[in-house]
Amino acid sequence: MPRTLWLAVVTVSICFGQQRGVVLADLTWVEAEKALRPETVVVIPIGAESKEHGPHMKLKTDYLEAEYYTRQILQRADVVVAPTVNYSFYPAFAEYPGSTTLRLDTARDMLVDICRGLAHYGPKRFYALNTGVSTLRALKPAAGMLAADGILLRYTDILEVGAEAEKRVKQEAGGTHADEIETSLMLYIDPASVDMGKAVKDYHPSESGGLTRDPHQPGAYSASGIYGDATLATREKGEAVARATVEGMLREIEELRRAPVGPGR
Numbered sequence: 001m002p003r004t005l006w007l008a009v010v011t012v013s014i015c016f017g018q019q020r021g022v023v024l025a026d027l028t029w030v031e032a033e034k035a036l037r038p039e040t041v042v043v044i045p046i047g048a049e050s051k052e053h054g055p056h057m058k059l060k061t062d063y064l065e066a067e068y069y070t071r072q073i074l075q076r077a078d079v080v081v082a083p084t085v086n087y088s089f090y091p092a093f094a095e096y097p098g099s100t101t102l103r104l105d106t107a108r109d110m111l112v113d114i115c116r117g118l119a120h121y122g123p124k125r126f127y128a129l130n131t132g133v134s135t136l137r138a139l140k141p142a143a144g145m146l147a148a149d150g151i152l153l154r155y156t157d158i159l160e161v162g163a164e165a166e167k168r169v170k171q172e173a174g175g176t177h178a179d180e181i182e183t184s185l186m187l188y189i190d191p192a193s194v195d196m197g198k199a200v201k202d203y204h205p206s207e208s209g210g211l212t213r214d215p216h217q218p219g220a221y222s223a224s225g226i227y228g229d230a231t232l233a234t235r236e237k238g239e240a241v242a243r244a245t246v247e248g249m250l251r252e253i254e255e256l257r258r259a260p261v262g263p264g265r
Contacts (some may be wrong), residue, residue: 001241022072023137024082033210035080036121038078041257042116043079045070045129052096054178056198056224059098068189069129072246077253080123082114091175096225107138111153112145119151124261127253128155150264154256155156156249164242169237175203175228177211181241183212183230185211187237200228 022035031218036042047066058064066084074081089107091198095100102110115126126146128139136157142152159176172180186194202224211227212219220227 002046014145014240017084019074021079021081022078023074024080033121036118036123038124039121039247039257040123041077041127041253042115042118042123043070043073043077043081043085043127043129043253044111045081045084046088046135047084047086047131048088048090048097049099049116050100051090052099052178052225053182054113054199054202054224054230056195056200056226056230057183058193061182061193063196064190064193065131065185066129069131069246069249070244073129073249073253075189076246076257077250079253082118085110085114088132088135088148090132090134092134092157092219093225095211095213104123104138107135108142108145111139115142115151115153116149119149124151125195125256126153127249127256127257128149128153128248130156131158133159147262148264150262152261153260154252154259156252158245161165161252162241162245165240169240172229173203173234174205177227178225179227179228179230180232181204181237182237183233184235186238187235188208188242191235194233196231196233199233200224200226201229201231 024032028037045066047063049063051062052059053061061085070081073079089098089104091102094101111247130139136188139155146153147221166181181196183199191225202222204221206220208218210219215221
């Protein structure tokens with residue numbers, strides 16, 4: 001190959017990168033048989049497509065976040081990515097039209113069944129690329145059930161994985177949903193899906209779980225469905241949190257890759 005052509009190929013490779021991961025849905029079963037090896041780490045994205053995110057962001061916000069993180073992981077990690085799970089356990093948002101939640105047992109069992117099904121072909125290490133908070137209540141018992149079968153399930157704690165970056169940029173007094181941080185994230189990931197003209201501050205802390213549109217009912221009162229101050233969001237804050245979150249996910253995936261698999265039952 002002429003040197004000038006070789007340099008052009010190298011330049012293109014550097015600019016556009018080489019995807020390391022594999023999307024399971026894009027394979028035939030014959031190709032899947034080769035990809036699903038005992039040492040394979042399978043990533044299962046979890047992102048709601050039907051969950052309120054205030055008047056300024058779409059119901060599919062979690063899904064968009066999961067798809068963004070998945071693209072980043074595919075570029076940088078040797079993994080097989082399973083189809084995104086777009087329903088899970090989201091009881092805190094049931095009063096807001098369009099929001100959908102599975103029962104806790106259903107959300108737990110769905111992840112167990114997915115992992116057991118794919119483990120049948122070889123893999124024993126699974127990473128739930130999790131974009132929710134209440135989903136942790138389903139993922140923790142799922143991991144326990146799978147461990148009894150010799151299957152490792154690890155999952156993202158979205159409030160912890162990018163916590164250091166959040167602390168550096170956060171200005172709101174408090175909040176965890178459709179707030180300064182999540183709105184900033186979406187301004188970076190998919191700005192066209194955010195209407196900052198409808199962003200508001202809506203933060204009424206409560207020890208009771210869930211959000212409520214009725215100030216006389218238990219829970220954190222939120223007429224908007226926001227829990228925090230979305231007006232403080234900026235793209236720059238979102239980029240800082242997104243980058244830190246991706247790095248944290250990559251670390252967790254590599255830790256999982258090195259983790260020993262138990263004997264199971």
